[in-house]
Amino acid sequence: MRSRGPLGAAALLLALTGCSGDAEAPTLRVYAAASLAATFEEIATLFEADHDGVEVELVLGGSSDLAAQIGEGAPADVFAAADEPTMGTLVEEDLATGTPEVFATNALEIAVSPGNPADVRSVADLARPGLRLVLCAPEVPCGAAAARxxxxxxxxxxxVSEEQSVSDVLGKVRSGEADAGLVYVTDVLAAGGAVAGVDVPAPGAAANRYPIVPVAGSAEPDLAAAFRDLVLGPEGQRVLRAAGFAPAP
Structure with missing residues (x-):
């Protein structure tokens, strides 16, 4: 299983067409929201174990960036987004095979440095003068959730900055470049003791719904459908629950 950060569609195409060889093992290219990194790496390993010779390549990044790359012709087989509006752009462009299915939900949490030295206790505190706050850009699902x-x-x-993925927001809090950032519950959990979390009460923490769909024109449609089914099935759901994702309502 290979994992890579977001690349432009042209760069992806160049990297793929620049490699040649006969009888290559099938590669399944899964484009997934950055907040799914750890869970999809584990699910990809499970998938490879059940599909001899298949390699899963994860392309991780902000959902809106990934959707744009697919729209520009990047060779994707599966797309898992962090919200339904972003997935809707693929549906509108006839780039989805079948109906996207929601496989998990995720709520917001405030990430702060260990010990919470800035004493952030609520979303209202994030508006405090002098506090270095980092958010996802508005067009990114975590940015839209932050606006809500x-x-x-x-x-x-x-x-002080707007990032293109939730992992970039978390990275700035971890490095000390920011006092706080709005990320997902799962990101704080995955960071271990590198950051602390401050709860965002409802309705501010209203969960994002994560949909998945095989991409139209996939070179491996059967494998794409099988990967989707694994994510929706008991094993994929077990991995997601362990990481803090909630089930789809």
Whole structure:
């Protein structure tokens, strides 16, 4: 199983067409939201174990960036997004095979440095003057969720930077470049003791719904459908629950 960060469609095509060889093992290219990194790496390993000779290549990044790459012709077989509006762009462009299915939900949490030295206790605290806040960009699912949280708290948030993926937001909090960031519950859990989490109460923490679908024109349609089924099935759901994702309602 290979994992890579987001690449432009042209770069992906160049990398793939630049490699040649006869009777190569099938490669299944799964484009997945950055917040799914750890879980999809584990699910990809399970898939490879059950499909001899198949290699899963994970392309991870912000959902909107990944959707744009697929729309530009990047060779994707499966797409798993962090929200339904982003998945809707693929459906509108006839790039989805079948109906996307929601496989998990994820809620927001505030990530802070261990010990919470900035004393952040609520979303309202994120509007405090002088606090270095980092958010996902508005077009990214975690950014849209952050905007909903701000509206629910009745505050205007002014981040020092806006990132293209939730992993980038988390990275800035971990490195000390930011005092706080709005990420997902699963990101805080996966970071272990590198960050601490502050709960976002409902309705601000309203969960994102994660859909998955095989991509139209996939070179491996049967494998793409099988990967989707694994994510939706008991083994995939076990991995997702262990990482803190909630089941689809």
């Amino acid at each position: 949280a701000a509206r629910a708290a009745g505050v205007a948030l002014e981040p």
